Amino acid sequence: MDLNFSAADVAFREEVRAFIRDSYPAWLHEKIDEGEEMAKEDFLAWHKILHQKGWIAPAWPVEYGGTGWTATQRYIWSEETARADCVRLMPFGLSMVGPVIYTFGTPEQKAKFLPRILSGEDWWCQGYSEPGSGSDLASLRTRAERFTGEDGKEYYRVNGQKTWTTMAQHADWGFFLVRTDPTAKMQEGISFLLIDMKTPGITVRPIITLGGEHEVNEVWLEDVIVPVENRVFHENKGWTCAKFLLAHERTGIAGVAASKRNVERIKQVARQTQDGADSLLANPFFKRKVAELEVDLAALEYTELRTLAGESAGKGPGPESSLLKIKGTEIQQRLTELALEAAGTYGAPYFRSMGEGDNSFAVGPDSARRVAPVYFNMRKTSIYGGSNEIQRNIIAKMVLGL
């Protein structure tokens, strides 16, 4: 057991810092600081720089384009990118469907899709939840019927509705869970399909969330024709891929590095916020809450490091990742609560002027901008990726054997 970084790790940290300092686009920082809406190209700018450098997918096996970094180096990487406020990379290709494809895909699927995930050429979205299938995902009803086309090839005809599809408005491809055998038991009749979002019959409709954002969508599929070679893994065995992906998603979802950065940000804001004769950070109530957050975040961090060490020793992420998801999202939410509280009276204004043609409107300190919408938005974290109630069920059943 050793918590210290080796000399090589320290050198690696310096290399990473220098790279970010020299390569991260300054205009992207400004855009985020201004709270401007991010366009697809904005999200992809940093992705493309990392792809060029060969650092876009540190978690992937080297043979598919990974960096070959140790778990410690990956930890350093996520720390440093969060510390430098680098824009978040879209997880749908890199952390979700990518690992499914290199784990379960055919050689043809790997050759076709993996390079385009790495390059950012394809933007992916996730077709899992349905209006009637949220926590009970396996009850999904989107139907895929297999048929032989006039060209003699095999196809699926897909009909149904997906919902909460994040960033589907930008997506080139989607990975979908569909029911291929309606007679089988719930989990056993599901297949995992890769669908070109330009296929006729797909309609994407926005869902506007409480903060006013367009982040999620409904996706309607009407007689969408999908070649059978776009199915990953065996027919009716898609649940295996789904579970594998969810466990992967859950570890990434902990967001330790970003939360550490946000704790620093809140401390800075509290230091600059006046509360009576002193600063808000001198308020014993507020200070105690920051301290509790730091303690809980450290507990999460070292639990994640133990899990990662287990993974690099060959254990895949298992049901333990539910712990990381629950604790990670609770901390993320508490951070937004504290930010809103720190803003005080200035948490109430919405980022919109009543005056005409005034788009650069801001009131109160910059740090208070958008804290309320972000607080509302982050309520999603204890709901998505399997609600935190479901995660507790998973731990109860899979870890504790209850």
Place this chain on the structure above:
Amino acid sequence: MDFNYTEEQTMLRDSLSRYLANTYDFDSRQKVVREGKGWNPAVWTAFAEELGILCAPFSEAHGGLGGGAVENMVVMEELGRAIVLEPYLSTVVIGGGALKAVGGAIADELIPGIIAGNVRIAFAAYEPQGRFHLNDVSTTLKAGQLNGHKAVVEHASNATHLLVTARTGGAQRDTSGIALLLIPADAAGITRRDYLTVHGTSASEVYFENVAVGDAHVLAADALPLVERIVDEATVALCAEACGVLKVLHAQTLDYAKQRKQFGKAIGDFQVIQHRLVDMFMEVEQAVSMTMMATLKLDSDERAAAVSMAKAKVGKAAKFVGQNAVQIHGGIGITQELAVGHYFKRATLIENQFGSVDFHLSRYENLTLAA
């Protein structure tokens, strides 16, 4: 001891409740929010003329019902149930409360205007640096001229008058040397930046530059104790609004838990959801109790401590009930489509309005727990 409403109070509640149920449905409210003015003047006129609720807490001599804090509680809870945007709190509870407290010619002049719906008052007390501290006042009144900046003044854009705190002497956070002024909202030297709040009302940054203030505009000199009392009355009224908001959040969530099916049964059949709904219910009930307690202690020596106890409890309830209403609804709870998300927003803003949970716990400690 009696926690029942009088016949008149019950009638007030029922007529307002009926009016809001018939005319202030969620879709109509959202239409007003989208129009971006932060209120609907026609509703205000109806409050004054059709329903006559604006007279509830005023004396019969001023044309009122002879009511007081309990009437405000009755009205505010119903307004909370429909997440009403219009400025009852700032005009009737705060503005009316100040006028009732100072009495005299200005009260005789303006209270009938409030009752008629023509006088609307916005409360400009908090300052950008002041957080929740009413004594933290850097706006100055010197030689008849008002200068300064007030933060997040709700409903200033539709007010006829501003109720302003200003320093006439002493240092920035001294408790003495603060005057309470009532000035016309369109006086020369007042500028505003108007915006919407996340809840859909309007608010403004209000700037005073050499605004001429005569003696007639000064409601009270050395007015901090009066301001604190007015804000305590407003805080309790806000707690009553919260009770309305939280009752609806709980009812809608209970309803949803009975209807929404997952794993072959209603999610309300799962014990984890049942216990959560029970915890929410207990929070709501205690919020109601504390609101009544504080309302009934507004005229006692325990006023400040009682109000801070109530607001601390209600603030916690607002967070717990709001967050769990969204959680049990799942994704749909975070969308603009369902009312529940909008009640959650209102509950969230109430948490910090007139002071956070921490602020009121500290105030309670300072008042009662001397070491």
